[in-house]
Amino acid sequence: MMTTSMKRRDVLLKALGAGAGLAGLSGCVARVDRDSGAVSVVGAMNAIGKPDVARVLVVGGGYGGATAAKYVRLLSQYKIEVVLVEPDAAFVSCPMSNLVLGGGRTIADVTRPYATLEKQHGVRVVRDMISSVDATQRIAVLASGGEIRYDKLILSPGVEMMWTEITNLRAASQQGRVLQAWKAGPETTALRRQIETMPDGGVFAIAIPEAPYRCPPGPYERACIVANYFKAAKPRSKVLILDANEDVTSKGPLFKKVWSESYKGILEYRPQHKATGVDAATGTIKFEIQEDVRAAVLNVLPPMRAGAIAVQTGLANSNARWCNVNWLNFESTAARHIHVIGDSIQIAALMPKSGHMANSHAKVTAAAIVAELSGWDPDPAPMLTNTCYSFVDDKRTVHIASVHAYSEDEKTFKPVPGAGGLSPAPNEQEASYAWSWARSIWADALA
Numbered sequence: 001m002m003t004t005s006m007k008r009r010d011v012l013l014k015a016l017g018a019g020a021g022l023a024g025l026s027g028c029v030a031r032v033d034r035d036s037g038a039v040s041v042v043g044a045m046n047a048i049g050k051p052d053v054a055r056v057l058v059v060g061g062g063y064g065g066a067t068a069a070k071y072v073r074l075l076s077q078y079k080i081e082v083v084l085v086e087p088d089a090a091f092v093s094c095p096m097s098n099l100v101l102g103g104g105r106t107i108a109d110v111t112r113p114y115a116t117l118e119k120q121h122g123v124r125v126v127r128d129m130i131s132s133v134d135a136t137q138r139i140a141v142l143a144s145g146g147e148i149r150y151d152k153l154i155l156s157p158g159v160e161m162m163w164t165e166i167t168n169l170r171a172a173s174q175q176g177r178v179l180q181a182w183k184a185g186p187e188t189t190a191l192r193r194q195i196e197t198m199p200d201g202g203v204f205a206i207a208i209p210e211a212p213y214r215c216p217p218g219p220y221e222r223a224c225i226v227a228n229y230f231k232a233a234k235p236r237s238k239v240l241i242l243d244a245n246e247d248v249t250s251k252g253p254l255f256k257k258v259w260s261e262s263y264k265g266i267l268e269y270r271p272q273h274k275a276t277g278v279d280a281a282t283g284t285i286k287f288e289i290q291e292d293v294r295a296a297v298l299n300v301l302p303p304m305r306a307g308a309i310a311v312q313t314g315l316a317n318s319n320a321r322w323c324n325v326n327w328l329n330f331e332s333t334a335a336r337h338i339h340v341i342g343d344s345i346q347i348a349a350l351m352p353k354s355g356h357m358a359n360s361h362a363k364v365t366a367a368a369i370v371a372e373l374s375g376w377d378p379d380p381a382p383m384l385t386n387t388c389y390s391f392v393d394d395k396r397t398v399h400i401a402s403v404h405a406y407s408e409d410e411k412t413f414k415p416v417p418g419a420g421g422l423s424p425a426p427n428e429q430e431a432s433y434a435w436s437w438a439r440s441i442w443a444d445a446l447a
């Protein structure tokens with residue numbers, strides 16, 4: 001009979017592609033429990049100054065995690081072993097995914113494989129979830145039952161929806177009746193279908209939570225793309241933006257100009273509308289103060305917090321929502337050897353929750369971890385950059401950009417005055433830049 005430990009070992013060995021023996025795992029030893037016969041694979045702990053025997057475990061293969069996995073391998077000259085745990089078979093980009101809702105692109109256009117990360121860079125990609133982390137023992141447990149020991153853990157699990165903040169939303173989402181599509185993939189395609197099959201004359205309502213949430217301009221971009229589709233395909237339909245915030249949270253002047261010039265009578269913006277409940281049967285959104293709103297397609301985004309695994313590991317030490325980190329290496333302030341990057345962190349001033357920012361966090365973190373595990377001093381003055389494009393129809397785009405420098409005095413990142421800024425106006429040339437940006441950042445993480 002197979003014991004639980006034996007099953008776990010089997011899963012781990014399969015997951016790590018080491019079924020032929022443990023020798024494939026550099027820097028690991030197999031420990032056999034004499035009584036039970038259970039085997040666990042043990043990474044070299046305390047591998048400081050010994051990159052050849054160190055293992056970095058990366059949780060989440062999105063913008064932050066995929067980049068971090070590749071850069072730890074690159075910067076350590078392929079000495080440090082990297083294991084990446086991600087449940088999805090491929091990387092699906094949220095940036096550009098709003099275009100799928102307008103029908104101009106498909107989900108395949110924003111999907112990239114993990115194959116090069118594995119074959120070219122030697123990252124061991126394990127298709128699974130991490131269900132718990134023992135920060136003291138430095139062991140992560142796979143949902144399928146195996147255990148992975150690590151010297152350093154990089155967590156980039158994105159965001160978790162705070163379902164209980166909006167009554168009935170979780171059930172309505174699970175039934176596929178009120179979708180979010182705030183993680184690109186099957187939900188994006190399902191929301192596209194709802195928009196496409198909606199009768200002409202119907203309303204598409206998008207509810208935005210109070211900031212901070214993933215991708216501040218994303219909901220306004222989505223509203224523009226849907227309005228642009230309606231203009232051509234369903235001219236009697238309308239888009240309603242119901243925003244819990246006092247005003248547009250990103251690229252405000254640019255979006256407002258487009259709404260008044262291109263979508264007058266099609267798109268309406270209502271600030272200070274904090275959603276508190278939904279009724280999927282009647283297509284109704286309820287608000288803290290204002291009247292209920294009924295619509296044919298509801299796209300209700302609840303408040304968000306750090307990815308569930310970060311919260312569950314006790315790392316969400318900012319308002320029980322986001323994870324505070326040491327900005328020099330993104331190590332959690334709640335647990336040693338765990339580095340949190342991407343949307344899960346408590347942001348510094350004017351730092352967006354964006355894919356580009358997650359990519360920047362990943363590189364600073366990879367460099368700091370490689371430095372520590374190699375016995376070198378870390379970079380004392382890291383920089384971060386961000387550019388975020390938003391399509392306002394299928395041809396024109398606007399951008400916002402920023403540069404963030406580490407301040408030794410204040411021990412945080414601060415925006416560099418005068419660096420970056422907003423597009424002067426929506427234009428077609430930036431749409432080609434937006435695609436170049438996407439292709440190059442996907443390659444940076446995955447190729």
Ligand SMILES: Cc1cc2nc3c(=O)[nH]c(=O)nc-3n(C[C@H](O)[C@H](O)[C@H](O)COP(=O)(O)OP(=O)(O)OC[C@H]3O[C@@H](n4cnc5c(N)ncnc54)[C@H](O)[C@@H]3O)c2cc1C
Binds near residue numbers: 088390
């Ligand atoms: C519609 C939309 C448009 C956007 N547009 C832009 C844009 O134009 N530019 C831009 O820069 N950003 C944009 N963003 C924001 C961007 O997508 C996010 O900021 C970015 O994905 C954050 O990266 P991350 O690594 O933190 O999370 P993600 O990229 O979401 O990656 C998290 C990964 O972790 C995995 N995971 C979670 N829990 C576990 C676990 N327990 N075990 C294993 N794996 C786990 C998930 O499956 C997921 O793949 C947009 C977002 C949306 C929704």
